[in-house]
Amino acid sequence: MNIGAAARHSGLPPKTIRYYEEIGLLKADRAQNGYRDYSGEDVHRLRFVQRARGLGFSVEECRQLLSLYGNSGRESSDVKALASAKLTEIDRKIEELKGLRKTLSHLVASCHGDDRPECPIIDGLAGRTDA
Amino acid sequence: MNIGAAARHSGLPPKTIRYYEEIGLLKADRAQNGYRDYSGEDVHRLRFVQRARGLGFSVEECRQLLSLYGNSGRESSDVKALASAKLTEIDRKIEELKGLRKTLSHLVASCHGDDRPECPIIDGLAGRTDA
């Protein structure tokens, strides 16, 4: 299977697949004409990475997950630890965004948003507490 | 005021302040010895950017906000529009993370996490629906 087909089956752009190969994440065989040649198992791994990336795992984490994926002697606790850490990280990000949201929505709500130059948002960003 | 002092007053590292100058966001006067020289107003602008970045505005958005900040003839609706768009974006990110969280926590919860190789997390990433 050429890279275009592998891209369609995995949901990753060809550029990204080549990039993953360049950084040593996933290598493909080569056909006689020099084209990359993907097996069904290769495509499985590509989809695997595509899903893991979509769930917020970094490329380096995908590298770890891939080695666990292909390792039938793995312990599920290894994978669970990785995933749990990621979950904690996601929770932290959500809380952080909620904090931003709160501050920003206060500022937006207190701004009348008309043609007058007075603007509580600007004042808030400038650190003026009388906003 | 030298860059180190400006850094302490604004909460931005010197490296970042130099970077902002390099990209034309904030320029400083120079003392006779070639050192950057920051006025109180410069420091206000640095803090302004520091706060806006902390609220999730991109550097380019900070550039816009800065020009509105210094523009006494601005309309508060301009600023409100920028901030509202950012708020929407933050909401979208929160929802996206919640979705990730849900999927990942399902996977984590269904994984026994012991020394056996069976792992619903790996299976889930691999697209096996019997996980």
Add this chain to the structure above:
DNA sequence: GTAAGCCTTCCAGTTACTGGAAGCTCAAGA
């Protein structure tokens, strides 16, 4: 005078791609 601590510039690296150019290969149609 010399050492520490600041400042300067410049170059390179980070993350995870993405875009584009130059050129080769392959399949189909006139």
Add this chain to the structure above:
DNA sequence: TCTTGAGCTTCCAGTAACTGGAAGGCTTAC
């Protein structure tokens, strides 16, 4: 058979927003 277009190759450069480090100048205190 020739050509055209799609798809493939590599390589170089750029993105966002810094960050680290090297090499060297300035300042201040002892």
